Amino acid sequence: MLLPSPQISKLVVQTKTAIAIPSVTQFAHYSQQQRHVSVAVPNSVASSTVSSSTSSPLIDFNNTKELYRTRSITNLVSSYVTLKSCQLSLLARWGPTLLEAGGPVSALGAKLTYFRYFCGGESLEDASIQEAINYCAKDGMKVILDYSVEGANSDKRADEINQVILNSIYFSEKENAKAGAERLSFGVVKMTGIIDCKVLEKLSEIICYEQVHQVEKSMLPNSLHIESYHNKMNFRTPAFSFANKKPTPLNDDELAQLDRTLQRLDKLCQASKTTGVPLLVDAEHSYYQPAIDQMFMLMCLRYNEQGKHPVVYNTYQMYLKDAFQRLQYDREFAKARGIDLGCKLVRGAYMKLENERSRGFSLPSPINPSIEATHTSYNNGVQYALQNIHQMAVVIATHNQNTVVQSADWIVNRYGIPRENRRVQFAQLYGMGDSLSLALSLSGFNISKYVPFGPLNEVLPYLSRRLIENSDVMGGATNDIQRTEKEIKRRMFIR
């Protein structure tokens, strides 16, 4: 067992909410798993955590003068007012409902306020996209252009969305070439933008059914079949009940849709390979995820290679009970086939919806029983990727300061990975976690901002999720609010 390094000890502050990395046996409890996977994460950092208010020797959040050195006072005041307003109880209560309802009034309201702050623009041609790229580059941060449109309701629409994502990959390549440096780090695809959700759900149901029942003959179409992959993943918490019925196979129309989707995804991966701008596959609802994972693994087998930077990355939502096992399973599967695995680690954005759905179907929730279990799962994921960095690449996508400080310490002090190693990246959302991003950049880590773009009325669900996240007065925005306030006062010579 590894012991905490002296550097970690220096950072360690015991708190009531200490994040303990459990043993594999404890982990089994969270995931209600039926099967253990072979690789265990050391539990040597059990009960260690880092105070959320302090800086570490690696990352300094307290020197706001240095942190915000490129930001004008107007910019700081605007950030302060926007983030603070998200925490107003009236807005926190009604904002997301209004945004989700859509309509011209909420669209106009959002456009004049939060859209500008949290999004890059409506299309790649918008001057504001270029401004966002320059704004980030000035602070040593890269940009991930995210066409944040969900719910392809027709084939034509799915083609259009795919084309914009494709354009964003070529746009990123062109911008990097123009700057002579990597200014845009990844392309992103949200699968619900390029396939009908109903097909994703039906495929996921078939996959889960076959995982639970270990059927002899798979109902999955050949185009999606991967030898010994999905049927061995029998530890997943299924998002479906099979008590009354067995799912039906895809009909001809659905099969044709699937084929076109695989062609779209292949086109994106091909572009990522030729441009050197890797593709992140976003994670979505747990009842779409089995199909998304299957399509990802298909592309991973096709495009990722051993010892080369992965072309395509999957996203693992560590709030899911089975996430850590899936991460281990995927890496073992990729390793056995001589390829490297790319992963983006997030906690997960659909908790309320997932819990409501599972209650409605009288199913066990796929989400961890507590936030501590999610923190543990996330930390396990980070450690596991860092331990295996010669065969993996990881994007640590979070606004959690403890996680950022802890991960930075592990990267440098425990695993001796150079900060600039492209296989380890941090990412935060545009307009969120800015003080974390700036501090990471100042310390020489790879840091990217996810910059969503898209027609205003189509990014409203995204904006609604950001409002909910930022409305939490104990949440991540609080650090940014306090730090910008401190810097505004410093500049105005008020202490």
Ligand SMILES: Cc1cc2nc3c(=O)[nH]c(=O)nc-3n(C[C@H](O)[C@H](O)[C@H](O)COP(=O)(O)OP(=O)(O)OC[C@H]3O[C@@H](n4cnc5c(N)ncnc54)[C@H](O)[C@@H]3O)c2cc1C
């Ligand atoms: C760059 C980037 C890319 C992202 N991409 C995706 C994506 O592809 N798919 C996606 O789903 N999300 C994505 N997210 C959003 C992410 O999943 C989180 O919603 C968000 O980042 C908040 O988590 P955190 O780690 O930043 O912060 P924290 O504030 O530390 O954690 C909050 C999170 O903990 C979890 N949690 C809270 N309460 C509980 C509880 N009682 N039990 C169990 N778990 C709990 C929830 O996931 C919640 O969002 C992305 C985030 C970033 C920064």
